[in-house]
Amino acid sequence: MFEDLSLPLLLGIFAAAAGTIWYAGIKLSDMTDVLSTRLGLGQALGGVILLAIATNLPESAITVSAAWSGNLGVAVGNILGGIAIQTVVLVILDVFGTRGGAPLTSRAASLSLALEGVLVIAVLTVAIMATQLPASLVAFHLTPGAVLITLIWVLGIWLLSRAGKGLPWHDSAGDAPDTQEKPKGHSQAAKAGGSGEGAVSTGRAGTVFGAAALVTLVAGVVLERSGDAIAGHVGMSGVLFGATVLAAATSLPEVSTGLASMKLKDYQLAVSDIFGGNAFLPVLFLLATLVSGAAVLPHAQRTDIYLAALGVVLTAVYICGLIFRSKRRWLGMGVDSLTVLVLYAAGIAGLVAIALDAPG
Template identity: 70%
Template sequence: MFQSLSLLPLLGIFAVAAAAIWVAGVQLSNTTDVLSRRLGLGQALGGVILLAIATNLPEIAITASAAASNNLGVAVGNILGGIGIQTLVLVALDAFGMREKVSLTYKAASLTLVIEGLLVVAVLIIAIMGTQLPGSLVAFRIGPDALAIALVWMLGVWLIGRANKNLPWHDSSGDAPDTQAEPKGHSQAETEQQATDKGRSTARTTFVFLIAAIVTLVAGVVLERAGDGIADHIGMSGVLFGATVLAAATSLPELSTGLTSARAGDYQLAISDIFGGNAFLPVLFLLATLISGQAVLPQAQATDIYLAGLAVLLTSVYLAGLIFRPKRRVLGMGIDSLAVLILYAIGTAGLFAIALGKA
C-alpha cells in the first residue's frame, strides 16, 4: 500500500507515526515506572526486562515487520543503528538536562553503570562475531549467534541486579563520591506517588500501558513501511535509512524520558535506561530469526558491521567518562559527550562513504 504513494504523503505518514511513538512512548515509560513499583519489581530482573521491552517496542515492531516481509536489511540496520543513535541521546541529556554545571557522567558515576555499559559492548561483540558464521547454522528457526546474545543478555541483567543490591567494595553501592544526592530510581518513585495522589488505580495504569503498547507497535510497523517507501523515493538504501532516520525516530521516547529523569536529578537512571535499552536491542536478532526462519546476522552488510563497531566505540567513551568523571564542560556538555558527538559525526560520514563506495 505504501509503495504506491508519492513522497509527500509518505513523509506525512512517517511524521504522524513518529509523533504517535513519542506520545505513546512517554506513557509507556510512566506506566512502567508505576507498575514496577506497585508490583514490587523495582530494579529486580522482572522490572529490568519489563522496562527494556517497553522502551524498545518501536524497534520490536519494526524488526518483526521487516523480518515478516523478508526485509532483513532494515531490521539489522535499525537494531545496530538504533544503538548508536540512542547512545547519542546521552549527549542531549548532558547538554540540556543537567541541573548542575558539571558533566552527566560526573554526577552519575557508578560501578553498576559500568557493568551495564560493558553488557552493551559484550552483546555487540557477539553480534559482530555472528556476522562471520555460515547462514546454514539454523535449527528450529534459531541461530547460535542470536541465542548466545539472548543468553548473555539474561546473564548480564542478573549480574546488574546483583550489583544493584551489593558490591564487595568500600562503598557497597558502587557510587562515586559527590554523585546525585538521591538514590538511583527516585524519579520512578515520584512518578508512582503522583499517580497515587491523582487516584490512578493499578487497573487503570495497566489499561493505559496496554493501549500505549498497541499504539507503539502499530506506529512502529507504519514507520517501517513508510520509511521503506521514502528510502526508495529518495534513492537511499534501506540499511542507511534504517540506521539513521528510522533509528532516530524510534529513539524519541528515550530522549523525552531521559530528559525527564535528568531534570529530576536522577542521572544514574537516565544513563541506565539508555544502556539497558541498547543492551536489549541485539536480543531482537533472535526475534528476527524466529520470524524469518533465516540466520539474520550472517546476512549483515559491511555497513551493519561498521555500525556495530561505532556503537562499541561510543559506549566505550562513556565508560571511560564514568570512570574518570570529567567535571569540566565544553560547549555546554562534558568532554566525553563532546567526543561522542564528534565521533558519531565522523562515523556517519564513514557510513555514507561505505555505501557510496559500494554503489
C-alpha cells in the same frame, strides 16, 4: 500499499507515526515506572526486563515487520544503528538536562552503570562475531549467534540485579562520592505517586500500558513501511535510512523520558535507561530469526558490522567518562559527550562512504 503514495504524503505519514511513538512511548515509560513500583519490581530483575522491553517496542515492531516482509537490511540497520544513535541521546541529556555545572557522567558515576556499558559491548561483540558464521547454521528457526546474545543478555541482567543489591567496595552501592543525592530509581517512585488522591491506580496503569504498547507496535509498523517507501523515493539505501532517520525516529521516547529523569535529578536512571535499552536491542536478532526463519546476522552487510563497531566505541567513551568523572565542559557538554558527538558524526560520514562504495 505505501509504494504507490506520493513523497509528501509519505513524509506526513512518517511524521505522524513518529509523533505517535513519541507520545505513546512517554505513556509507556511512565506506566512502566508505576507498575514496577506498585508490583514491587523496582530495580529488580523483572523491573529491568519490563523496562527494556517497553522502551524498545518501536524497534521490536519494526524488526518483526521488516523480518516478516523479508527486508532484513532495514531490520539489521535499525537494531545496530539504533544502538549508536541512542547512545548519542546521552549527549542531548548532557546538554539540556544538566543545566551547567558538572557533566552527566560525573553526576551519574556508578560501578553498576559501568557494568551496564560492559554488557552493551559484550552483546555487540558477539553480534559482530556471529556475522562471520555460516548462514546454514539454522535449526528450529534458531541460530547460535542470536541464542548466545540472548543468553549473555539474561546473564548480564542477573549480574546487574545482584550488583544493585550491593558490591564489595568501600561504597557498597558502587556509587562515586558527591554523585546524585537520592538513590537510583527514586524518580520511578515519584511517578507512581503513591495511593493518594490524584494517583494512577494499578489497574488503570496496566490498561494504559497495554493500550500504549498496542499503539506503539502499530505505529512502529507504519513507520517502517512508510520509511522504506521514502528511502525508495529519495534513492537512499534501506540500511542507511534504517541506521539514521528511522533509528532517530524510534529514539524519540528515550529523549523525552531521559529529560524527565534528569529533571527529577535521577541521573543514574537516565543513563541506565539508555544502556539498558542498547543491551536489549541485539536480543531482537533472535526475534527476527524466529520470524524470518533465516540466519539474520551472517547476512549482515559491511555497514551493519561498521555500525556495531561504532556502537562499541561510543559506549566505551561513556564508560571512561563514568570512571574518570571529568568536571570540564566544552561547548556546553562534557568532554565525553563532545567526543561521542564528533565520533558519531565521523562514523556517519564513513557510513555514507561505505554505502557509496557498494557495488550497484
